Amino acid sequence: MLSFDDNGIYCKQANVYIDPWKPVDKAIITHAHSDHARWGMKHYLAVHNTIPVLRYRLGQDISIQGVDYGELFEMNGVRISLHPAGHIWGSAQVRLEYKSEVWVVSGDYKLQNDHISTPFELVPCHHFITESTFGLPIYNFPDVDTVHDDINAWWRQNKEEGKNSVILAYALGKAQRVINKLDVSIGDIYTHGAVDNINKLYEQQIGKLPLAKRIDASINTKDIQGAMIIAPPSADNTPWLKKLSPYKLAICSGWMQLRGARRRRGADRGFIMSDHCDWAQLNTAVKATGAENIYVTHGYKSIYAKWLQTEYGLNATEVETLYTGEQVEGETDITKEQQADEGI
Amino acid sequence: MKAFSELFTRIDQTTSTNEKIDALVHYFSIADDKDIAWCVALLTHKRPKRTVRSGELRDWSVEMSNIPQWLLEESYHIVGDLAETITLLLPKNSLHNDYRLHSIIDALIDLDGKDEAERKAYILNMWRQLNGTELFVFNKLITGGFRMGVSDKIVIKALAKFYDIHENIVAHRIIGKWDARHTSVKELLAQTDVNDDISRPYPFYLAYALDTPVDELGAVSNWQIERKYDGIRGQLIVRDNQLFVWSRGEDLMTDKFIEFHPLADVLPNGTVIDGEILPMKNGEVLPFHVMQTRIGRKNVTKKALQEAPLMMICYDLLEENGEDIREQPMQVRRKRLETLLEETGKLHNHLPLVLSPIVECHSWVQVADERLRSRELNCEGLMLKLKSSTYKTGRRRGEWWKWKVDPYSVDGVLIYAQRGHGRRANLYTDFTFAVWDGEELVPFTKAYSGLTDKELLQVDAWIKKNTLDKFGPVRSVIPELVFELGFEGINPSPRHKSGVALRFPRILRWRQDKTAKEANTKDDLLELLNVQ
Numbered sequence: 001m002l003s004f005d006d007n008g009i010y011c012k013q014a015n016v017y018i019d020p021w022k023p024v025d026k027a028i029i030t031h032a033h034s035d036h037a038r039w040g041m042k043h044y045l046a047v048h049n050t051i052p053v054l055r056y057r058l059g060q061d062i063s064i065q066g067v068d069y070g071e072l073f074e075m076n077g078v079r080i081s082l083h084p085a086g087h088i089w090g091s092a093q094v095r096l097e098y099k100s101e102v103w104v105v106s107g108d109y110k111l112q113n114d115h116i117s118t119p120f121e122l123v124p125c126h127h128f129i130t131e132s133t134f135g136l137p138i139y140n141f142p143d144v145d146t147v148h149d150d151i152n153a154w155w156r157q158n159k160e161e162g163k164n165s166v167i168l169a170y171a172l173g174k175a176q177r178v179i180n181k182l183d184v185s186i187g188d189i190y191t192h193g194a195v196d197n198i199n200k201l202y203e204q205q206i207g208k209l210p211l212a213k214r215i216d217a218s219i220n221t222k223d224i225q226g227a228m229i230i231a232p233p234s235a236d237n238t239p240w241l242k243k244l245s246p247y248k249l250a251i252c253s254g255w256m257q258l259r260g261a262r263r264r265r266g267a268d269r270g271f272i273m274s275d276h277c278d279w280a281q282l283n284t285a286v287k288a289t290g291a292e293n294i295y296v297t298h299g300y301k302s303i304y305a306k307w308l309q310t311e312y313g314l315n316a317t318e319v320e321t322l323y324t325g326e327q328v329e330g331e332t333d334i335t336k337e338q339q340a341d342e343g344i
Numbered sequence: 345m346k347a348f349s350e351l352f353t354r355i356d357q358t359t360s361t362n363e364k365i366d367a368l369v370h371y372f373s374i375a376d377d378k379d380i381a382w383c384v385a386l387l388t389h390k391r392p393k394r395t396v397r398s399g400e401l402r403d404w405s406v407e408m409s410n411i412p413q414w415l416l417e418e419s420y421h422i423v424g425d426l427a428e429t430i431t432l433l434l435p436k437n438s439l440h441n442d443y444r445l446h447s448i449i450d451a452l453i454d455l456d457g458k459d460e461a462e463r464k465a466y467i468l469n470m471w472r473q474l475n476g477t478e479l480f481v482f483n484k485l486i487t488g489g490f491r492m493g494v495s496d497k498i499v500i501k502a503l504a505k506f507y508d509i510h511e512n513i514v515a516h517r518i519i520g521k522w523d524a525r526h527t528s529v530k531e532l533l534a535q536t537d538v539n540d541d542i543s544r545p546y547p548f549y550l551a552y553a554l555d556t557p558v559d560e561l562g563a564v565s566n567w568q569i570e571r572k573y574d575g576i577r578g579q580l581i582v583r584d585n586q587l588f589v590w591s592r593g594e595d596l597m598t599d600k601f602i603e604f605h606p607l608a609d610v611l612p613n614g615t616v617i618d619g620e621i622l623p624m625k626n627g628e629v630l631p632f633h634v635m636q637t638r639i640g641r642k643n644v645t646k647k648a649l650q651e652a653p654l655m656m657i658c659y660d661l662l663e664e665n666g667e668d669i670r671e672q673p674m675q676v677r678r679k680r681l682e683t684l685l686e687e688t689g690k691l692h693n694h695l696p697l698v699l700s701p702i703v704e705c706h707s708w709v710q711v712a713d714e715r716l717r718s719r720e721l722n723c724e725g726l727m728l729k730l731k732s733s734t735y736k737t738g739r740r741r742g743e744w745w746k747w748k749v750d751p752y753s754v755d756g757v758l759i760y761a762q763r764g765h766g767r768r769a770n771l772y773t774d775f776t777f778a779v780w781d782g783e784e785l786v787p788f789t790k791a792y793s794g795l796t797d798k799e800l801l802q803v804d805a806w807i808k809k810n811t812l813d814k815f816g817p818v819r820s821v822i823p824e825l826v827f828e829l830g831f832e833g834i835n836p837s838p839r840h841k842s843g844v845a846l847r848f849p850r851i852l853r854w855r856q857d858k859t860a861k862e863a864n865t866k867d868d869l870l871e872l873l874n875v876q
């Protein structure tokens with residue numbers, strides 16, 4: 001029912017694309033990360049509470065329709081519904097059913113409960129499209145609460161040493177996840193403008209976050225002491241960041257599982273915190289869907305597909321897409337225009 | 345092991361030299377003598393003999409983590425470090441025991457000569473009891489190559505601080521041969537003279553590349569200016585009528601340099617000379633590759649001795665009549681070096697020692713001109729040494745500078761890319777470049793470093809979209825991107841299709857202004873070879 005063409009993942013019967021990377025007429029968007037939600041579609045469809053972010057990133061004037069999780073709608077006989085993916089708040093998997101054949105496009109997903117996203121819902125299917133960002137057995141993510149405890153302990157320690165704590169986390173999803181569990185009794189929380197913009201949308205759509213002050217012209221950076229600052233990865237090595245000295249720098253990402261990844265970034269600390277599945281989660285999800293046909297997209301595609309074929313006897317194939325996985329290096333969070341806005 | 349793992353973590357989590365020193369000092373204050381000895385030994389590259397092969401580690405870890413062998417290999421390729429890969433693959437343990445660092449190393453050393461079953465039983469038993477950093481450290485102890493982001497200089501500073509001994513003395517005592525299993529660091533540092541190990545060299549003093557405008561260095565007359573030779577930096581030691589030749593990598597290479605053997609009877613006992621070993625004929629320096637072929641050989645043939653006779657160009661005198669004179673100013677040491685060579689030269693002909701000539705200059709302009717002559721003299725550039733400088737240890741700024749000539753450069757076309765190891769596991773960062781041979785592109789070098797992180801990302805994205813073919817970890821790409829590559833030298837190489845091999849190639853910049861057609865040709869490279 002679905003095929004992969006130059007524009008993206010395509011359903012011919014419904015004449016709709018899912019997360020296309022080139023302009024098309026109709027697009028269902030799994031979530032608002034910029035490698036999945038791109039410009040130029042005539043018409044978008046997404047979960048209600050992700051619409052404000054899509055408008056913020058793609059323009060207020062886009063034509064967009066919202067649906068609820070689980071709400072069933074039809075497109076030329078194809079029964080379609082969106083289900084929680086647990087990746088970031090508002091992220092969805094897309095279920096398509098036609099003539100009793102069921103496909104699920106999972107977009108980006110994780111099984112860990114991050115306490116800000118609606119948890120992943122298992123959707124049984126015949127054909128399952130999965131990412132493989134961390135599709136290697138070396139990736140075993142630690143328990144979520146332990147990581148939050150580690151972050152708070154690190155902040156406390158830095159404060160005692162008279163230093164600020166800076167965490168680089170992408171603005172949509174990770175930043176809210178980190179802030180949500182910060183221990184406000186330790187000190188003040190500040191945010192980079194790009195993070196604050198998304199925080200405001202989160203608070204409108206989902207719920208309250210601990211109080212965090214936006215670093216703008218009204219703030220004297222000299223007053224920021226022993227504080228926690230949340231900034232997007234693009235703020236690294238900028239004059240904006242230098243003004244917060246002395247500080248310790250940490251990165252929150254699944255890539256931090258590898259020593260080399262952290263050292264390359266020159267961060268003091270790497271917290272292993274991801275919005276994607278680790279090895280065990282991937283295997284659990286793939287098996288639980290009951291799907292016989294697995295399409296492996298962005299990540300360690302060929303390795304993971306081979307594993308599914310040889311270990312589970314599944315019909316697994318790798319699919320070339322333009323999705324980029326978990327960003328630490330580059331920046332999918334901020335547009336050029338926004339960077340200009342923030343003066344970074 | 346717990347304390348040592350904590351030390352490892354603390355050092356790993358900071359980039360500050362002072363914090364690293366503090367972490368070491370703290371460790372010295374809580375660990376016992378035997379653990380301290382091994383800690384210092386490991387950090388200064390003295391490893392216990394390896395008793396478990398990496399093939400065995402692979403087999404056993406695959407068995408224990410219940411994954412196929414190919415998946416371990418794929419994982420290893422991404423991680424880039426076997427010890428880390430195994431640590432990440434092994435199942436988590438609930439069991440936990442604490443071991444002492446030295447008892448683990450002793451146990452590993454004792455595995456030597458034991459049969460496979462016994463060695464396997466020991467390793468698996470340990471794997472069942474260790475987790476996280478401790479497991480990683482344990483695996484690193486087996487595989488060796490223990491690097492903690494700590495330079496010798498940091499270890500020396502920490503020891504000097506903890507034991508309250510001058511850094512220069514610490515540096516001298518911990519360099520060279522000593523056995524961590526039977527030596528305590530406290531005793532090693534407390535030794536009153538150096539006679540216990542007569543082969544022991546002094547730590548080398550290294551210069552940074554000049555990074556300030558040369559005319560900001562003050563009066564030329566304050567500086568001793570010499571040529572920077574392109575050979576093997578070494579220390580020549582005569583003590584007790586015995587000769588020792590050390591390379592900068594702290595390898596004892598006495599056997600390689602037959603020419604120097606007579607010096608044992610010629611130089612006074614208690615002489616240490618710092619200099620550059622290189623091939624010279626009729627007073628002229630020969631290109632570096634002439635020596636390379638000779639050093640590579642196991643036995644030195646008569647022919648090799650004739651074709652590439654080695655000499656030492658003497659830079660500095662560190663020990664005179666058994667006295668450490670490193671704290672004397674450069675100009676004093678230089679005078680004494682001149683006297684020594686003159687006196688011995690009077691008594692013996694054809695010594696393989698030459699005084700490094702001083703380049704007399706009266707202005708920085710003149711210095712700059714002299715630098716430009718470097719290549720025709722087979723030199724890399726100039727050395728600038730403050731006449732008042734003492735002989736320090738390790739790489740230091742301020743008093744010694746190297747001022748190299750600009751590297752050669754050539755424009756090459758990117759044709760193959762491979763994913764980086766470890767640090768760059770997810771990016772295509774290892775590149776192969778080609779030049780034109782008629783209508784054909786022939787590969788001539790690989791290069792890794794030189795691009796900014798941002799450029800690496802751009803190139804990585806481009807590679808993924810412009811792949812022609814994949815074989816294993818390598819992709820061939822559309823020949824389109826041009827890069828300017830810098831290198832320090834060029835040697836003939838029949839093994840390469842291009843006929844040349846570059847020394848220290850690196851990427852200078854991405855020539856986005858050039859098309860593939862505008863890249864250099866094989867003839868251009870061969871031309872450089874001739875110029876040299």
Ligand SMILES: [Zn+2]
Pocket residue numbers: 031033036087108
């Ligand atoms: Zn995403």
Ligand SMILES: [Zn+2]
Pocket residue numbers: 035036107108131298323324325326
């Ligand atoms: Zn994605």
